[in-house]
Amino acid sequence: MKRNLLAIALATTALSGAAQAAELRMSWWGGDSRHAATQEALKICGAKHGHTIKPEFTGWSGHYEKLTTQIAGGTEADIMQVNWPWLSIYSADGTGLADLHELSDTIDLSNWDADQIEAGSMKGKLNGLPISTTGRLFVFNKTTFEKAGLELPTTWDDLLAAGPVFQEKLGDDYYPFEAAKLDAALIMTLYGTQATGKPLIDPETNKLAWTKDELINAIEFYQKLVDNHVIMSWKDVAAAGNVRLHENPNWSNGKIAGTYQWDSTYFKISDPLADGQELVYTDLLSQDGQKTPGIYRKASMVFSISANSPNKEAAAQVVNCLLNESEGVAALGSTRGVPASMAARTQLLDAGAIKQIQIDAQARVINAEGPAIHPMMEFPDVRSAMQDNLELFAYGEVDAATAADEMIYAIEEALEDIAS
Amino acid sequence: MGGDSKYLGLWYVAPYVLGLLLFTGFPFVASFYLSFTDYDLLSSPEWVGTANYEKLFTRDRTFDKSLRVTLTYVFTTVPLKLVFALFIAVVLNYRLKGINFFRTAYYVPSILGGSIAIAVLWRYIFADTGLMNMIITMLGGEPINWFGDPDNALFTITLLRIWQFGSAMVIFLAALQSVDKSLYEAAAIDGAGPWQTFRNITLPLITPVIFFNLIMQTVQAFQEFNGPYIITEGGPLKSTYLLPLYIYDEAFKSFDMGYASAISWVLFAIIMVLTLIAFWSSKKWVYYAGDKRS
Numbered sequence: 001m002k003r004n005l006l007a008i009a010l011a012t013t014a015l016s017g018a019a020q021a022a023e024l025r026m027s028w029w030g031g032d033s034r035h036a037a038t039q040e041a042l043k044i045c046g047a048k049h050g051h052t053i054k055p056e057f058t059g060w061s062g063h064y065e066k067l068t069t070q071i072a073g074g075t076e077a078d079i080m081q082v083n084w085p086w087l088s089i090y091s092a093d094g095t096g097l098a099d100l101h102e103l104s105d106t107i108d109l110s111n112w113d114a115d116q117i118e119a120g121s122m123k124g125k126l127n128g129l130p131i132s133t134t135g136r137l138f139v140f141n142k143t144t145f146e147k148a149g150l151e152l153p154t155t156w157d158d159l160l161a162a163g164p165v166f167q168e169k170l171g172d173d174y175y176p177f178e179a180a181k182l183d184a185a186l187i188m189t190l191y192g193t194q195a196t197g198k199p200l201i202d203p204e205t206n207k208l209a210w211t212k213d214e215l216i217n218a219i220e221f222y223q224k225l226v227d228n229h230v231i232m233s234w235k236d237v238a239a240a241g242n243v244r245l246h247e248n249p250n251w252s253n254g255k256i257a258g259t260y261q262w263d264s265t266y267f268k269i270s271d272p273l274a275d276g277q278e279l280v281y282t283d284l285l286s287q288d289g290q291k292t293p294g295i296y297r298k299a300s301m302v303f304s305i306s307a308n309s310p311n312k313e314a315a316a317q318v319v320n321c322l323l324n325e326s327e328g329v330a331a332l333g334s335t336r337g338v339p340a341s342m343a344a345r346t347q348l349l350d351a352g353a354i355k356q357i358q359i360d361a362q363a364r365v366i367n368a369e370g371p372a373i374h375p376m377m378e379f380p381d382v383r384s385a386m387q388d389n390l391e392l393f394a395y396g397e398v399d400a401a402t403a404a405d406e407m408i409y410a411i412e413e414a415l416e417d418i419a420s
Numbered sequence: 421m422g423g424d425s426k427y428l429g430l431w432y433v434a435p436y437v438l439g440l441l442l443f444t445g446f447p448f449v450a451s452f453y454l455s456f457t458d459y460d461l462l463s464s465p466e467w468v469g470t471a472n473y474e475k476l477f478t479r480d481r482t483f484d485k486s487l488r489v490t491l492t493y494v495f496t497t498v499p500l501k502l503v504f505a506l507f508i509a510v511v512l513n514y515r516l517k518g519i520n521f522f523r524t525a526y527y528v529p530s531i532l533g534g535s536i537a538i539a540v541l542w543r544y545i546f547a548d549t550g551l552m553n554m555i556i557t558m559l560g561g562e563p564i565n566w567f568g569d570p571d572n573a574l575f576t577i578t579l580l581r582i583w584q585f586g587s588a589m590v591i592f593l594a595a596l597q598s599v600d601k602s603l604y605e606a607a608a609i610d611g612a613g614p615w616q617t618f619r620n621i622t623l624p625l626i627t628p629v630i631f632f633n634l635i636m637q638t639v640q641a642f643q644e645f646n647g648p649y650i651i652t653e654g655g656p657l658k659s660t661y662l663l664p665l666y667i668y669d670e671a672f673k674s675f676d677m678g679y680a681s682a683i684s685w686v687l688f689a690i691i692m693v694l695t696l697i698a699f700w701s702s703k704k705w706v707y708y709a710g711d712k713r714s
Contacts, residue, residue: 069461072462234568
């Protein structure tokens with residue numbers, strides 16, 4: 001009798017399919033608003049599909065290190081929010097993460113177009129579903145610009161002219177823009193991309209695409225911004241310690257009135273602002289004779305499922321709920337930017353759940369032109385090569401030509417290391 | 421267990437020994453092997469011989485800079501901290517009213533010291549608009565760029581470490597209290613002043629504890645991570661980029677575990693050599709009870 005009961009139990013288990021009630025883990029990075037919304041969405045999707053999902057969330061700092069270590073040790077969460085450039089690190093041959101094509105009975109992939117599916121694929125295997133598309137945009141504090149009696153800039157020359165006006169009308173501690181560390185390196189990259197029409201790293205050849213003179217021109221532009229009181233010097237920014245823009249009191253009180261950020265970070269940079277201040281996104285600033293507007297656009301992040309997960313089917317149900325089903329979509333809202341999933345985007349637009357400013361920003365990102373971005377641009381060694389040498393130049397330790405030489409050497413070394 | 425009683429002690433220490441072997445012994449040996457490999461964590465280690473060490477000693481300017489910063493940090497922090505801890509311990513050794521409160525209060529920074537929260541607090545105190553500059557400005561001085569100026573940043577990090585003098589102080593205090601009081605009485609009868617008493621009686625008798633604190637503080641200073649990571653992230657211009665930060669970046673940002681292991685072993689060798697020098701020199705200046713030297 002006992003044996004019969006056991007057989008029945010086993011048969012029932014087998015027939016119930018892989019997506020029976022499962023205990024899952026999901027990891028992501030973000031700010032407070034994203035953390036709160038995602039936890040709520042996980043409760044709702046878990047209840048709907050009969051799973052329990054343990055949230056594991058952090059800020060941006062350190063998340064890459066944590067996730068990579070987990071993947072190396074095989075202890076990663078079942079569902080992961082992954083930065084798009086990391087796909088080529090975790091799954092160069094497409095097998096490091098689950099192939100979501102194999103779960104397409106559960107996840108409705110028809111909500112993404114072919115380009116988006118391609119962006120999340122490695123060697124033909126769909127390793128990550130794009131959550132949103134993002135790009136670096138200029139965003140200005142309109143309130144402060146009005147105090148200075150200025151229109152928002154549309155060209156670099158406008159911005160350069162705004163610096164002295166800020167200083168004269170508002171005081172030495174008011175700046176129309178900010179750029180240090182990564183932001184400074186990306187401003188330098190944008191300026192050079194516009195001038196040359198080429199990305200810093202050629203996606204076709206994996207080589208540095210700029211000449212030394214082109215790089216010098218971009219590096220010197222950074223100094224021009226400092227000299228014209230457009231941005232604080234690197235040294236003055238560092239005086240606050242290791243503080244991010246959204247934690248900086250000069251940003252929240254409007255003394256820094258502009259920045260160049262991912263459009264998906266709208267809440268992160270707008271939440272800390274003091275009452276009565278208005279942020280406005282603009283098109284990319286332009287320069288005379290530019291060859292491209294130079295938009296830096298990419299899939300902002302993707303949801304991936306662990307290749308080691310014993311509950312892939314259940315994880316797929318949760319991913320589908322978060323990205324395509326009305327309950328999950330409503331709970332997540334636009335805390336990861338304007339959704340890439342057509343179903344989610346339509347739902348949130350109809351419900352008025354996406355702020356007009358986010359819709360406008362997203363349109364600017366989608367409509368702007370620029371060369372394709374190489375994922376290696378976001379590899380830590382490449383970023384260090386750019387930032388460290390720009391910092392040496394900013395502190396006056398080296399001239400622009402030496403900084404360019406060192407940058408070229410360090411980037412080429414990093415690219416060779418990555419290739420090997 | 422009757423017949424096995426001679427092995428009973430082994431059972432008692434087994435949990436610790438197992439933990440030591442698994443979580444310290446094995447990584448220690450493995451990191452030595454890995455230092456001769458190219459290992460990115462996601463694929464198998466590949467033997468590269470001494471290539472990591474060659475790069476470290478011949479081409480890596482970041483290592484040179486980081487090593488210089490680390491040695492400056494250690495050779496500044498350790499003596500200052502020991503002198504400060506000893507000074508406070510001597511003060512707290514007097515029988516004053518409410519002395520236990522002060523002893524506890526001075527120990528508190530050491531309990532909190534390793535925490536991230538204190539590093540964040542330090543960042544706020546010394547930021548350009550922080551408490552320290554507010555005080556300096558109120559007193560009529562010019563604000564100081566504590567973190568942004570490469571000449572000041574390491575000093576600011578050093579201050580955090582010195583502020584955490586409590587554990588060294590408590591050990592000094594215990595040593596001071598164990599000095600035989602009759603020696604002080606004899607010195608007083610001979611007409612010795614406070615400085616002479618301290619110089620000729622107290623200091624020689626607590627040299628074993630000074631030696632112990634010197635070794636412990638040196639090893640800990642070489643391993644400092646939280647302060648510079650949270651407060652300056654190693655900047656500006658890598659002026660606070662201590663070797664543990666470099667090891668972390670190579671291991672967990674570049675995922676070059678082989679190279680990170682090589683740096684770790686060089687750091688280990690430096691600590692080992694300095695410790696051996698300290699032990700060797702201790703024969704000349706450390707006095708133990710029952711020592712036959714005069």
